[in-house]
Amino acid sequence: MINKKVANVQEALEGVSDNMTFMFGGFGLSGIPENSIAELVRLGTKGLKCISNNAGVDDFGLGLLLQGKQIDKMTSSYVGENDEFERQMLSGELEVELIPQGTLAERCRAAQAGFPAIYTPAGYGTEVAEGKETREFDGKMYVLEYAFKADFAFVKAWKGDAAGNLVFKGTARNFNPNMCGAAKITVAEVEELVPVGTLDPNQIHIPGIFVKRIFQGETYEKRIEQRTVRAKAN
Amino acid sequence: MLDKNGIAKRIAKEVQDGYYVNLGIGIPTLVANYVRDDIEVEFQSENGVLGMGPFPFEGEEDADIINAGKQTITTLPGASFFDSATSFSMIRGQHVDLTILGAMEVSEDGDIANWKIPGKMVKGMGGAMDLVASAENIIVAMMHTNRAGASKLLKHCSLPLTGVACVKKVVTNLAVMQVTPNGFKLLERAPGVSVEEIQNATEGHLIIDGDIPEMDL
Numbered sequence: 001m002i003n004k005k006v007a008n009v010q011e012a013l014e015g016v017s018d019n020m021t022f023m024f025g026g027f028g029l030s031g032i033p034e035n036s037i038a039e040l041v042r043l044g045t046k047g048l049k050c051i052s053n054n055a056g057v058d059d060f061g062l063g064l065l066l067q068g069k070q071i072d073k074m075t076s077s078y079v080g081e082n083d084e085f086e087r088q089m090l091s092g093e094l095e096v097e098l099i100p101q102g103t104l105a106e107r108c109r110a111a112q113a114g115f116p117a118i119y120t121p122a123g124y125g126t127e128v129a130e131g132k133e134t135r136e137f138d139g140k141m142y143v144l145e146y147a148f149k150a151d152f153a154f155v156k157a158w159k160g161d162a163a164g165n166l167v168f169k170g171t172a173r174n175f176n177p178n179m180c181g182a183a184k185i186t187v188a189e190v191e192e193l194v195p196v197g198t199l200d201p202n203q204i205h206i207p208g209i210f211v212k213r214i215f216q217g218e219t220y221e222k223r224i225e226q227r228t229v230r231a232k233a234n
Numbered sequence: 235m236l237d238k239n240g241i242a243k244r245i246a247k248e249v250q251d252g253y254y255v256n257l258g259i260g261i262p263t264l265v266a267n268y269v270r271d272d273i274e275v276e277f278q279s280e281n282g283v284l285g286m287g288p289f290p291f292e293g294e295e296d297a298d299i300i301n302a303g304k305q306t307i308t309t310l311p312g313a314s315f316f317d318s319a320t321s322f323s324m325i326r327g328q329h330v331d332l333t334i335l336g337a338m339e340v341s342e343d344g345d346i347a348n349w350k351i352p353g354k355m356v357k358g359m360g361g362a363m364d365l366v367a368s369a370e371n372i373i374v375a376m377m378h379t380n381r382a383g384a385s386k387l388l389k390h391c392s393l394p395l396t397g398v399a400c401v402k403k404v405v406t407n408l409a410v411m412q413v414t415p416n417g418f419k420l421l422e423r424a425p426g427v428s429v430e431e432i433q434n435a436t437e438g439h440l441i442i443d444g445d446i447p448e449m450d451l
Contacts, residue, residue, distance in 0.1 A: 027281040028281075028300065029304070030300050078360040080358070096356075099359075100359055100361070101360050102318075102325060102326055102361060105319040120367070121326065122368075123367065124367060125398035126394065126395045126398070169298045170283075170296065170300075171315060172297075173282055173315055178317050222298070224295060224300075226306065227295055228290075229295055230289045
């Protein structure tokens with residue numbers, strides 16, 4: 001077994017520095033690497049270029065890095081729900097590249113899988129495709145989109161082991177598996193680090209080869225963005 | 235004239251047995267409430283779930299189980315979770331049978347704009363561009379006019395496009411229309427709405443062919 005376990009978040013984030021490009025898993029606030037984000041806030045790393053589907057909310061998730069003006073550029077598909085984000089974007093402090101969600105996922109996956117680029121139909125004929133190479137296949141038009149290049153990928157899983165194997169829960173999975181191995185260094189934080197050999201190899205979502213460092217997060221707030229419930233029928 | 239629930243109720247009639255359906259945020263989400271009980275349908279949410287169920291009971295909500303609107307949800311027997319790349323493989327790969335989404339504008343050519351108002355609102359396209367670029371069957375659910383009373387069914391969209399020549403059908407508070415090579419073909423009127431009212435609220439070319447029946451809700 002090749003050991004990927006590090007003692008804590010400090011060790012997991014060794015080597016992060018200003019002006020790097022980071023990937024962050026998560027959809028909304030679900031499945032975000034809370035502990036890694038908190039440590040980046042503590043470190044005060046600046047000039048970051050972040051690849052993440054969303055930008056958190058004002059006081060949680062990547063919103064915390066925005067508050068500290070640590071982010072220079074965001075590449076996302078949807079950035080509502082965040083006033084500070086909007087303010088920084090409109091004032092020009094923050095560079096924002098909005099791309100289709102499936103393109104975001106596939107540019108991660110391409111980086112993970114060793115493809116330099118992919119062709120997608122998403123965005124053809126819109127401003128997203130402006131200046132990009134396009135090509136026709138079987139009568140339909142596609143846009144060339146390049147694989148991401150990132151220094152670190154920060155992902156969050158439900159369970160993991162020292163071999164770096166990961167298991168996700170529910171829709172907290174989202175972009176996390178696609179970002180594993182898509183950056184130079186993949187840091188996985190898990191709610192529960194279990195002894196090697198206890199995860200069923202048939203049930204592993206991401207094999208440890210895609211993960212460089214793994215640690216158990218100290219705490220998880222797991223904040224709910226839109227709490228929607230129904231009344232119990234009598 | 236229909237309210238939002240009325241629009242959802244009418245669109246629910248387009249959902250057929252055996253369909254995998256992607257519902258957008260807003261009016262489309264309401265469609266799930268009106269799908270017939272005697273057919274089998276699975277709802278896909280782009281954040282990675284197939285087989286979405288209703289909202290959870292109070293106290294049973296789970297931060298790890300949400301829909302694309304970030305609302306807490308439940309799953310039904312037979313449901314599955316998957317990563318974002320797999321989710322969009324279902325969408326771009328045309329495995330989803332029906333896509334229902336909202337719009338700010340639709341053109342008579344079937345172009346759709348729903349992600350950006352330059353200088354005012356820039357939230358992003360989320361999964362909408364992937365959905366409209368690939369889906370065979372796209373229904374737009376929206377109000378016929380905007381808050382200022384201007385038509386949202388136009389000759390050409392004025393806002394940045396989400397997709398080109400992709401919308402197949404539009405259901406509004408006033409009417410059901412098919413997008414054809416010649417324009418919006420009026421299929422049905424909302425209860426109590428005249429053809430003239432629909433015509434007046436439609437800037438794009440409206441094709442009125444024979445008697446237009448009232449919707450059967």
